[in-house]
Amino acid sequence: MRLQAIDVKLGYGDRTIVNGLDLGIEAGTVTTIIGPNGCGKSTLLRALGRLLKPMGGQVLLDGKRIDQTATKEVAKILGILPQAPTAPEGLTVADLVARGRHPHQSWYRQWSSDDESAVAEALDMTGLLDLAERPLDELSGGQRQRAWISMALAQGTDLLLLDEPTTFLDLAHQVEVLELVRRLHGQAGRTIVMVLHDLNLAARYADRLVAMRDGRVVAAGAPHEVLTEELLLQVFDLDAKVIPDPVAGTPLVVPIGTRHLPDRGTAAKETVST
């Protein structure tokens, strides 16, 4: 187990979002957390990446309590890409990616040859070498997302947590980012944990799915075990057909309608009348 959440209680202020959750992330797997909005998936990911301190329970990184490990040491093992990250205005791609070397630097070790090669490699792997000198705000959404992933790569960790890395991207760019994730996994056997919204892409690019609802893990396992018609109803209140993806053979969700509202017929009338 690379990462383990044991009986964690998570929330912000007085609000508890996750209560008594257990989850283990195995080495060398791509795990994707799915679930409806507000189910606590990002909260869980933030706790796994020590961005959020649990109110109860504990998170273990390689068997050691993450909150008792120096945050700089954690940063050498685990890289996290937050949801919708922000960078200072006018920052270039190269500057952003170089920032990923922060945990390896100190005042007498500001820019080693290791830093230089790690940044070059990260830029190369994400196909950004030609854009290195461009300001981040001039890039397209997909390029910018690749730049952030590149920064996490430059950090040189074999454990990566990505919070909705495909938000705001069109389908082609979503696929591009997820193929990059798959490549990163394939090249060095990196362990990757992601939060994704698109169930079909999640099924295609993950080894393991974790389905959450109301702060609990409802199901966890291989995509074809988790992504069933019963589960979709249970987790998303979604009536759907699940058929094999004609390209990858992974489960493909074809929605029929939701059961969020008690009666679809009257709900539709109400919307019309208001």
Added chain:
Amino acid sequence: MNAKTAARSVARPLRVSTMSWLLRPRALLVALTSAAALFLLMALNMRIGDIPMTLADVVAATFGDTQNTFIIMELRLPRALAGALIGAALALSGAITQAIARNPLASPDVLGVTQGASVTVVAAIVFSGTAYGGASGLLATLGIPVLGLLGGLAGAVIVYAFAWRRGLEGYRLVLVGIGIAAVFTNLKYWLLTVGDVHDSSRAMVWITGSLHARGWEHVVPVALALAVLLPAALLGTRSLGALRFGDDTVTGLGVRMNRARSAMLLIAVLLAAVATASAGPVAFVALAAPQIALRLAGTAQPPLVVSALVGAVLTAGADLVARTLFSPAELPVGVVTAVLGAPYLIYLLVRIRRERRT
């Protein structure tokens, strides 16, 4: 372009076995030029006074023993040094504040320091007029800087207490700071209106920021503060660079965010408080100097040492203008720093936008 040069185009790495540093040639050049300009401006400042001197007289009296040495050493050098050091301390404080607030318009004014000091000093002058008047000059020189320092620190503590909510967040700090500064400012104006006219006008000079009659007793505290706090700030430069990113990114990079932010903020507060205690709240230096330094050095964030030097140049230049413009009458330096710094910053902004377009 190959990735090696792409990674850090404004900096050259210097490596000695496992150690490495980044050298920024352009920032170094700007620093040296600023230092030269500072010496020239200080020397020009030291010519001014009841006994006129040439530049050669000033240099001879400073580094040798001439008939003017006493005047230079006891009156003119401390004043020139006070200006330079106060400018440097304010600029350094501004550079740190802007990085923490992630806002180029932030300055120690939003940390509660300047207004806290102003209210305290005005209250002291207005409520105990005679005690701080000409009759007991000793109290005036001892009392006002200490009161200013305490008031500035108290103002900062108030802002910090209101801004802290399970951590320190830049945006919240700026909003709270602006709110509390507004309260202090109004309190200050109320004190000025209820006070005796003569007391109020003396208080006015202080709250505009003045280098008039500043001696060694004003130089030493600022020099000590800089000697301790500049190296401390430089040690924190790297985390300051990281603090400009979003909170989650900062923590993800292994920075102990709240600790780093609070430590750097403390440095900024102390620098601003000590500088304000010595000369009153000299306007605009803390805001403009880091931004001018950033544009001259071409770096991603205000470089601390260059900011401090630019702040010193700005203040020394402003003092020269303040003393020569309506000579022999003298303006408070704080009036001129704003008038001088603002157009220069606007010029830099316009020029850089044009460069980008072409």
